[in-house]
Amino acid sequence: MKNSKEIILKINGRNEKITVPSHRTLLEALRETGHVEVKCGCEKGDCGACAVLVDNVAIDSCLTLAWTSEGKEITTISGLGTPDEPHPLQAAFRDLGAAQCGFCTPGMIIAAQGVINDNPAPTDDEIRMGLSGNLCRCTGYAKILDAVGHAASEMRKNGEPS
Amino acid sequence: MSTIVNLDDSVPNVNYRQVGKPLPRTDAAGKVFGKTPYAGDYQMPGMLHMRVVRADIASAELTHLDVEKARALAGVVEIITAADLPDRMAATDIPGQTGQKRMDTDQQVLVRKRVKYFGEPIALIAAETPDIANRAAELVAFTLKPIPGVYDPIEAMKPGAPIVQGKDNVVATHKIKKGDAAAGLAAADIVIENTYKTPFQEHAFLEPEVGLAWIDENEVINIRVCTQVIEHFRAIADAVGVPHNKVRIRGALVGGGFGGKEDVTVEIYLALMAKRTLRPVRLEYTREDSLVGHGKRHPFTLTYKTGLTKDGKICGLDVQIIADSGAYVFLSPYVLLYGAVNAPGPYKVENLNVFAQAVATNNMFTSAFRGFGGMQSCAAYEQQMDECAKALGMDRIEFRRLNYLNTGDEISTGFVPPSAIWTEKCVDLAWKNLGGELALKKDGPIKIGRGVAAYQQSYGRLTFLHDTSEAWVGVEIDGTVIVRSGVTDIGAGQVSALGQIAVEILGVSLEDVIIYNSDSAVTPLAGTTTATRALYMTGNATKMAAEAVRKRLVARAAKSFGVEPDVVDLGGSRAFVIDNPETSMEFIDLVKLCASDGIHRSELVNFKAPFSDYLDPETGQGQAHPDYVYGAHAIEVSVDTDTGEVRVLRSVAVHDIGQCINRAAVEGQIEGGTQNGQGFALSEEMLYEEGKLVTPSFSEYLMPTSMDMPRVEISLLESRSGLGPFGAKGIGEPAISPVAPAIANAIADAIGVRVFEMPITPERVVNALKGAVGQM
Ligand code: FES
Numbered sequence: 001m002k003n004s005k006e007i008i009l010k011i012n013g014r015n016e017k018i019t020v021p022s023h024r025t026l027l028e029a030l031r032e033t034g035h036v037e038v039k040c041g042c043e044k045g046d047c048g049a050c051a052v053l054v055d056n057v058a059i060d061s062c063l064t065l066a067w068t069s070e071g072k073e074i075t076t077i078s079g080l081g082t083p084d085e086p087h088p089l090q091a092a093f094r095d096l097g098a099a100q101c102g103f104c105t106p107g108m109i110i111a112a113q114g115v116i117n118d119n120p121a122p123t124d125d126e127i128r129m130g131l132s133g134n135l136c137r138c139t140g141y142a143k144i145l146d147a148v149g150h151a152a153s154e155m156r157k158n159g160e161p162s
Numbered sequence: 163m164s165t166i167v168n169l170d171d172s173v174p175n176v177n178y179r180q181v182g183k184p185l186p187r188t189d190a191a192g193k194v195f196g197k198t199p200y201a202g203d204y205q206m207p208g209m210l211h212m213r214v215v216r217a218d219i220a221s222a223e224l225t226h227l228d229v230e231k232a233r234a235l236a237g238v239v240e241i242i243t244a245a246d247l248p249d250r251m252a253a254t255d256i257p258g259q260t261g262q263k264r265m266d267t268d269q270q271v272l273v274r275k276r277v278k279y280f281g282e283p284i285a286l287i288a289a290e291t292p293d294i295a296n297r298a299a300e301l302v303a304f305t306l307k308p309i310p311g312v313y314d315p316i317e318a319m320k321p322g323a324p325i326v327q328g329k330d331n332v333v334a335t336h337k338i339k340k341g342d343a344a345a346g347l348a349a350a351d352i353v354i355e356n357t358y359k360t361p362f363q364e365h366a367f368l369e370p371e372v373g374l375a376w377i378d379e380n381e382v383i384n385i386r387v388c389t390q391v392i393e394h395f396r397a398i399a400d401a402v403g404v405p406h407n408k409v410r411i412r413g414a415l416v417g418g419g420f421g422g423k424e425d426v427t428v429e430i431y432l433a434l435m436a437k438r439t440l441r442p443v444r445l446e447y448t449r450e451d452s453l454v455g456h457g458k459r460h461p462f463t464l465t466y467k468t469g470l471t472k473d474g475k476i477c478g479l480d481v482q483i484i485a486d487s488g489a490y491v492f493l494s495p496y497v498l499l500y501g502a503v504n505a506p507g508p509y510k511v512e513n514l515n516v517f518a519q520a521v522a523t524n525n526m527f528t529s530a531f532r533g534f535g536g537m538q539s540c541a542a543y544e545q546q547m548d549e550c551a552k553a554l555g556m557d558r559i560e561f562r563r564l565n566y567l568n569t570g571d572e573i574s575t576g577f578v579p580p581s582a583i584w585t586e587k588c589v590d591l592a593w594k595n596l597g598g599e600l601a602l603k604k605d606g607p608i609k610i611g612r613g614v615a616a617y618q619q620s621y622g623r624l625t626f627l628h629d630t631s632e633a634w635v636g637v638e639i640d641g642t643v644i645v646r647s648g649v650t651d652i653g654a655g656q657v658s659a660l661g662q663i664a665v666e667i668l669g670v671s672l673e674d675v676i677i678y679n680s681d682s683a684v685t686p687l688a689g690t691t692t693a694t695r696a697l698y699m700t701g702n703a704t705k706m707a708a709e710a711v712r713k714r715l716v717a718r719a720a721k722s723f724g725v726e727p728d729v730v731d732l733g734g735s736r737a738f739v740i741d742n743p744e745t746s747m748e749f750i751d752l753v754k755l756c757a758s759d760g761i762h763r764s765e766l767v768n769f770k771a772p773f774s775d776y777l778d779p780e781t782g783q784g785q786a787h788p789d790y791v792y793g794a795h796a797i798e799v800s801v802d803t804d805t806g807e808v809r810v811l812r813s814v815a816v817h818d819i820g821q822c823i824n825r826a827a828v829e830g831q832i833e834g835g836t837q838n839g840q841g842f843a844l845s846e847e848m849l850y851e852e853g854k855l856v857t858p859s860f861s862e863y864l865m866p867t868s869m870d871m872p873r874v875e876i877s878l879l880e881s882r883s884g885l886g887p888f889g890a891k892g893i894g895e896p897a898i899s900p901v902a903p904a905i906a907n908a909i910a911d912a913i914g915v916r917v918f919e920m921p922i923t924p925e926r927v928v929n930a931l932k933g934a935v936g937q938m
């Protein structure tokens with residue numbers, strides 16, 4: 001396709017080559033390269049389902065162009081942890097019932113990591129503020145707030161790098 | 163975190179090992195590690211990408227349609243229009259699993275001539291890439307000649323109104339008559355009359371509709387899709403013109419439903435295109451497609467005329483309901499029936515008249531939504547109860563107490579619910595937990611107020627639909643357990659609960675079970691995940707299947723132990739003699755013995771709900787539902803009287819859920835239902851101008867965010883009287899019903915005037931306050 005070029009995206013620590021046109025969003029590029037754990041809820045920056053970390057900052061991948069993401073560290077929910085080595089946020093979301101339909105969960109956990117990166121000891125209100133761009137229609141946010149608060153304190157205890 | 167409140171009459175008769183515990187659900191790990199595939203995550207080699215071209219006027223005639231330019235675009239593979247489907251129609255009201263006769267409500271699959279609502283599909287495009295499909299959609303040329311439409315159900319009933327459906331736009335009428343309402347009202351000391359209004363509400367599940375279809379080697383059309391109802395394979399087959407066994411729905415875990423994935427969404431378009439192109443095809447709705455593509459919650463206008471005696475008894479009630487069904491019928495008659503049956507709420511009304519109509523307009527069609535008509539009635543009857551108490555000068559809790567239905571009482575249809583009616587316990591506890599009436603509303607512009615609402619909400623489908631559900635439970639030779647059932651999981655843990663039930667009965671643990679679900683060809687059909695029925699129906703089927711297997715295992719163990727089967731129990735992955743647990747064997751060894759003896763280690767069960775005839779058409783008397791749930795919600799708000807802004811400060815829920823199966827899942831339903839109810843009360847409204855949606859995104863349609871939701875303080879009562887497994891009732895829909903009227907009552911308490919129309923926006927609050935000042 002004209003106006004396309006090959007770019008290299010560093011996703012969860014691995015370099016992946018993809019040929020995309022200039023208008024392709026990072027969300028589309030991620031899903032095209034098989035990273036379907038990143039969800040699409042609106043493509044307009046309204047829901048947060050597509051959140052990924054780019055150089056440790058949580059962003060809506062639907063509002064970011066793939067071309068501008070070259071050379072940066074992109075982390076999706078799958079890059080945070082695995083069932084054998086769960087990230088504290090994943091363990092807390094799993095054990096505290098914070099995922100219902102689960103469609104908001106990948107973006108929500110990433111946004112929560114973004115909050116903790118900024119502020120390792122967030123108050124309940126700071127967590128609420130930090131997650132306010134991530135919609136969830138199932139949980140009323142209660143168990144999500146519990147899980148994020150719990151994970152943040154676990155991470156402080158373990159002295160995990162923020 | 164909830165507390166389970168043990169009332170004297172609810173002492174457990176069994177000590178459950180798995181049931182009632184806040185266990186992580188079987189689906190939780192997949193979701194938090196990004197491993198759960200949703201319907202939109204599946205791809206196939208060579209698949210095509212679809213787009214739907216939609217009408218941009220709500221009432222019009224399609225006078226010209228030209229797809230040739232679009233077809234000529236390189237990479238466009240197929241375009242389907244109504245001309246390609248001369249005799250194809252799609253059902254809109256589908257009782258799912260049952261063989262009951264459908265209503266006569268079929269609609270065109272694509273616009274032939276007449277456009278009846280904004281967004282009605284005109285053409286289907288399939289192309290090699292999504293980009294090409296999008297460009298082709300822009301090249302489809304069509305002309306719509308506007309036809310006068312009607313956008314208000316009351317206007318639509320007037321003589322001479324444009325006709326959208328039938329002869330007079332009335333698509334359903336329900337009457338409920340008990341005693342003599344007119345005489346009751348005439349004899350009343352006071353009559354209170356008010357009209358309440360509720361809005362179009364959007365489900366706003368986070369996962370937009372999506373599916374992938376392909377034709378397999380047996381010429382079966384397979385559709386991987388996010389749906390609440392895999393039984394739609396029949397309606398899809400009818401619409402496409404193939405036998406029922408040539409369509410197979412393979413569900414996936416669903417990214418939220420709330421009733422919005424109860425009707426057919428993308429399936430027929432996918433099936434038609436796969437059949438035409440013989441290639442895999444994928445259709446994913448954008449958020450805007452989703453907002454214009456599926457039905458909304460019916461706006462209701464409810465006029466309550468309540469007759470009261472001086473000492474606070476309801477002596478007569480007349481309720482008139484008008485629901486906007488939009489351009490097509492869909493589930494309107496059923497939604498309206500829920501509204502009518504529940505119109506008096508959990509109160510004893512001996513002289514009752516309910517007259518309810520659903521009316522077609524050129525607005526977006528309306529259909530199922532969590533609460534299903536019962537919620538709209540609750541929004542009205544609980545506000546009306548506060549208005550009545552106020553008029554009588556009575557305490558609003560004491561006024562309710564004089565009128566509650568109690569266990570063993572008849573509801574509006576003359577039916578006596580078989581379970582406990584614990585409204586009084588629930589309201590008292592909710593009000594106590596909130597702290598009761600406020601002595602002081604605070605001076606200054608910010609006022610504080612409190613409110614409470616009770617409800618009656620059914621679980622299980624309308625009994626005249628003759629609902630059934632199937633599940634299969636089997637034990638492998640290594641002692642692991644398999645459950646197979648068609649049930650769809652829309653996020654509430656429907657599937658995980660079946661696993662918990664099976665392992666409770668078989669005495670093993672949740673890690674030992676795998677559940678296969680949601681495949682219309684290979685998992686036994688469980689019926690719809692709607693109507694707060696999944697746990698009740700499929701939970702019972704699973705329990706019965708597990709019990710049948712257990713019985714055979716226990717008999718074999720008893721034989722080895724040389725005792726009678728009734729003294730043998732299964733637990734902790736062992737079989738043992740109850741009074742002599744030393745005499746025991748590992749579950750796995752027992753299963754091996756059964757295998758070598760040829761003992762059948764699996765069972766398929768068909769569970770039947772109570773069946774009834776249709777309600778009496780003149781009086782509405784008879785059985786409508788299997789049973790009902792009762793509970794209450796209490797709310798504290800602050801209202802800024804300068805700006806009209808409302809904040810929900812505290813939210814207290816008390817429900818008699820019968821028996822909790824998974825505590826975290828029950829809490830999750832209540833927390834999520836509270837959120838949706840709060841949005842309905844305060845901010846959510848799909849706005850239409852001449853039928854055209856003017857809120858087509860989440861920046862215009864405003865739902866509660868993490869900033870808006872207080873934690874819900876939850877108490878669960880367990881009457882163990884429900885018809886579900888272990889005495890469970892259900893919580894999916896009950897959770898939402900009382901929230902909005904409790905908020906409305908709290909606002910009225912804070913500011914001293916009532917806003918009769920939801921959502922109670924800042925503008926409406928300010929206007930109500932201005933009106934009140936004007937009247938003084
Ligand atoms: S998909 Fe990116 S914010 Fe909704």
Ligand code: FES
Nearest residue numbers: 101104136137138
């Ligand atoms: S869990 Fe369903 S949207 Fe958050």
